[in-house]
Amino acid sequence: MSVVVKQSRAVAINPTRSCAPIGAMLANYGIHGAITINHGSQGCATYPRHQMARHFREPVEVASTSLTEKTTVYGGKGNLLAALKNIWERFHPTMIMVCSTCLSETIGDDIPGVIDEFQENHPEITIPILSVKTPSYIGNHTTGFDNFLREIANNLPDRKKKKGETNGKINIIPGWVNPGDIRELKHIVREMGLHGLWLTDYSETLDGGYYEPRLHFARGGTTVEELRSSAKSLATVALQRLVGGEAAHIYERRYGVPAHVLTMPIGLANTDAFVETLTEITDHTIPEALQVERARLLDALVDTHMFTTGLRVGLFGDPDLLEGLVGLVSEMGMTPAYVLTAGENGPWGERMVELTQELGVESEIILKGDLHELHKRIKAKPVDLIIGHSKGKFIADAEQIPLIRMGFPVEDRFGYHRRSVVGYNGAIALVDEITNVVFERKASSVVSNTLVELGVEGPTSSPIILSNGNGNGKH
Numbered sequence: 001m002s003v004v005v006k007q008s009r010a011v012a013i014n015p016t017r018s019c020a021p022i023g024a025m026l027a028n029y030g031i032h033g034a035i036t037i038n039h040g041s042q043g044c045a046t047y048p049r050h051q052m053a054r055h056f057r058e059p060v061e062v063a064s065t066s067l068t069e070k071t072t073v074y075g076g077k078g079n080l081l082a083a084l085k086n087i088w089e090r091f092h093p094t095m096i097m098v099c100s101t102c103l104s105e106t107i108g109d110d111i112p113g114v115i116d117e118f119q120e121n122h123p124e125i126t127i128p129i130l131s132v133k134t135p136s137y138i139g140n141h142t143t144g145f146d147n148f149l150r151e152i153a154n155n156l157p158d159r160k161k162k163k164g165e166t167n168g169k170i171n172i173i174p175g176w177v178n179p180g181d182i183r184e185l186k187h188i189v190r191e192m193g194l195h196g197l198w199l200t201d202y203s204e205t206l207d208g209g210y211y212e213p214r215l216h217f218a219r220g221g222t223t224v225e226e227l228r229s230s231a232k233s234l235a236t237v238a239l240q241r242l243v244g245g246e247a248a249h250i251y252e253r254r255y256g257v258p259a260h261v262l263t264m265p266i267g268l269a270n271t272d273a274f275v276e277t278l279t280e281i282t283d284h285t286i287p288e289a290l291q292v293e294r295a296r297l298l299d300a301l302v303d304t305h306m307f308t309t310g311l312r313v314g315l316f317g318d319p320d321l322l323e324g325l326v327g328l329v330s331e332m333g334m335t336p337a338y339v340l341t342a343g344e345n346g347p348w349g350e351r352m353v354e355l356t357q358e359l360g361v362e363s364e365i366i367l368k369g370d371l372h373e374l375h376k377r378i379k380a381k382p383v384d385l386i387i388g389h390s391k392g393k394f395i396a397d398a399e400q401i402p403l404i405r406m407g408f409p410v411e412d413r414f415g416y417h418r419r420s421v422v423g424y425n426g427a428i429a430l431v432d433e434i435t436n437v438v439f440e441r442k443a444s445s446v447v448s449n450t451l452v453e454l455g456v457e458g459p460t461s462s463p464i465i466l467s468n469g470n471g472n473g474k475h
């Protein structure tokens with residue numbers, strides 16, 4: 001049976017998490033023409049920019065109130081008022097989001113109060129100015145993203161709507177994903193003949209093209225006008241429970257927009273749940289194009305199961321990503337032996353126990369965990385594969401175990417932000433990648449679907465056949 005354990009060590013060694021403002025900044029990048037002001041020291045803006053630029057390979061612009069020793073003692077109100085004025089005068093953004101930091105939260109700056117004062121003194125500036133709480137000692141990067149979505153849901157939608165009035169769209173909250181994932185989700189929604197209203201959409205703003213002259217604001221992103229109309233949508237579908245799930249419920253409570261909160265659509269069953277939810281909301285049927293993609297995924301699972309069944313996997317990262325991945329690796333016949341996340345969400349741990357029981361696999365779910373903890377376990381009882389972001393490379397190198405890079409940040413590989421792991425197509429690509437890594441680890445060569453085990457001579461001598469194309473393991 002699966003168990004939930006909580007790391008007891010107070011200090012984190014090689015943590016898996018990033019800082020909370022990054023989440024709010026990333027989500028804000030999905031709104032066309034929006035600018036972030038990071039209310040803290042310059043380092044609190046530089047570190048997130050550095051992390052995001054290395055992952056997305058795009059310049060990331062964030063304003064900072066540059067708090068110093070003096071403002072830390074006497075308060076940062078003056079700096080924030082000046083920053084709001086400067087940003088408006090220099091950029092004329094469509095929206096400003098002010099996120100707090102460990103520093104501004106600790107000194108107790110009243111950011112919403114400062115914004116109110118600024119708006120009273122500048123009635124000519126009518127763009128939305130949001131305040132998002134992102135102290136990194138409460139939560140992590142996913143918390144920052146989720147807090148941003150809650151603020152959007154509470155403050156931006158236009159409450160004036162006539163009975164039965166709709167914009168004909170479905171609010172879709174992808175959660176913390178990559179630009180490539182958003183494009184794949186858009187593909188599914190488009191194939192269903194539906195129109196999505198994306199909260200938010202950084203598929204172009206953080207993975208755009210090269211344009212000359214340089215654009216004032218990056219192309220793409222959801223517009224403020226679209227967000228205002230989101231109270232009139234047919235439904236809200238949140239594709240991650242902890243990043244956007246509560247925002248979906250806010251839409252339901254405040255504006256009467258029905259909420260559907262799902263597991264991240266990684267793998268067959270989770271993608272089926274997303275597609276079926278879209279058919280429940282509307283009377284649209286599943287188009288042939290998606291049925292073909294689904295059949296192709298099923299075929300890939302059948303073709304590869306003899307190579308992956310029974311393998312042990314160590315997974316780490318964000319809870320929603322892990323929940324989706326546990327579904328896929330179980331569909332591939334693998335055991336998610338260790339599932340480690342930095343958060344302390346007890347109900348999530350319990351849900352993972354239920355999920356793994358339903359899937360018939362046994363896992364150790366580790367909360368408040370760091371990579372030192374995962375390494376200790378892997379040393380004691382090894383795994384065949386690790387799935388997680390780039391910081392897992394130290395375990396992978398030390399133990400000579402392949403690492404499938406996924407999550408945030410992936411900074412030591414190129415183009416990972418462009419690929420997709422969601423939907424049927426994302427799952428096919430992952431199944432291929434995982435199986436190929438297994439081939440590399442287990443075999444010195446692959447001949448006609450036959451693995452020749454490492455450490456023995458090549459196929460010209462007497463190969464040890466691990467499995468063949470018929471899956472019966474015979475010569």
Ligand code: SF4
Nearest residue numbers: 019044047101102136
């Ligand atoms: S002090 Fe807090 S908000 Fe600033 S960079 Fe560090 S973790 Fe992030």
